[in-house]
Amino acid sequence: MKTPVTVLGLGAMGTALARAFLSAGHPVTVWNRTPGRSPELDALGAGRAASAAAAVAASPLVVVCLLVDATVRSTLDGVDLGGKTVVNLTNSTPEQARETAALLGAAEYLDGGIMAVPAMIGGPAAFIFYSGSAAAFEQHRDALEALARPEYVGADPGLAALYDIALLTGMYGVFAGATHALALAGSEQLAAGPFTERFLLPWLTAMLTSLPRIAKDLDGPRSETAGSNLAMQSAAYDNLIDTSVAQGIDPSLMEPMGELLRKAVAAGYGDADLAALVGVLRTAAG
Known part of the structure; x- marks a missing residue:
């Protein structure tokens, strides 16, 4: 018999998690603050608990996917977690994850960062970061594989959230630039579909191949500048802003990068490559 699992929270993601566990043959108990949510899970064999405490009591593995970290704490406040493994897949900050791990000290704790949308859960492209108890991860790895490829990143409970947030910032940065590019193209009534398929996507894909070199x-040791140095990029960047304004496009998505380039040049990195911007960001944060 496969490990029984409890899923707390039946939003879109929690429902997808419960469905994936059921599809993999795990006995699943579900609970949601609003009763009756996601009735399709009943037909798939899920059992419903009347309270969070009853749901936790039903399974050794408790997967939590609620709206915010504060809801996780209030939901589990006063619940007996002795002998349980709690896997918190609620989006959080590293510090919130560490605080929750400390508050739930009676349980083996894993924090997680889901790198997927609900429709991807159970599929080959999804993966989930986990951090916290290594023993709990190894014990329940097989069950967690029903959701997505599991990636254990360390004993510090905050690391999964850090990986998660880092990847999300990369994604939103790319989408910010793409959104602005589509707005510019649309300012001259260029069709978004052909512009994206023929030019924008191939261009972004080609440019992203430079990331391994930046990471290296x-x-x-820093390699020689490959392509345009920061001084040249900073000087040319004003054209991006000026063109946006002239075309009636709000430049607010693009202005921070121009400011960062100017800071880097002022700090003496004019002859450097994009990798130098990471150090400038760290200096500003420090």
């Missing part, structure tokens, strides 16, 4: 520069 950050991890070791």
Whole structure:
């Protein structure tokens, strides 16, 4: 018999998690603050608990997917977690994850960062970061594989959230630039579909191939500048802003990068490559 699992929270993601566990043959108990949510899970064999405490009591593995970390704490406040493994897949900050791990000290705790949308859960492209108890991860790895490829990143409970947030910032940065590009193209009534398929997507894909070289520069001796140095990029960047304004496009998505380039040049990195911007960001944060 496969490990029984409890899923707390039946939003879109929690429902997808419960469905994936059921599809993999795990006995599943579900609970949601609003009763009756996701009735399709009943037909798939899920059992419903009347309270969070009853749901936790039903399974050794408790997967939590609620709206915010504060809801996780209030939901589990006063619940007997002795002998349980709690896997918190609620989006959080590293510090929130560490605080929750400390508050739930009676349980083996894993924090997780889901790198997927609900429709991807159970599919080959999805993966989930986990951090916290290594013993709990190894004990329940097989069950967690029903959701997505599991990636254990360390004993510090905050690391999964850090990986998660880091990847999300990369995604939103790319989408910010793409959104602005589509707005510019649309300012002259260019069709978004052909513009994206023929030019925008191939261009972004080609440019992203430089990321391994940037990472190599950050991890070791810096290589010679490959392409345009920061001084040249900073000087040309004003054209991006000026064109946006002239075309009636709000430049607010693009202005921070121009400011960062100017800071890098002022700090003496004019002859450097994009990798130098990481150090400028760290200096500003420090």
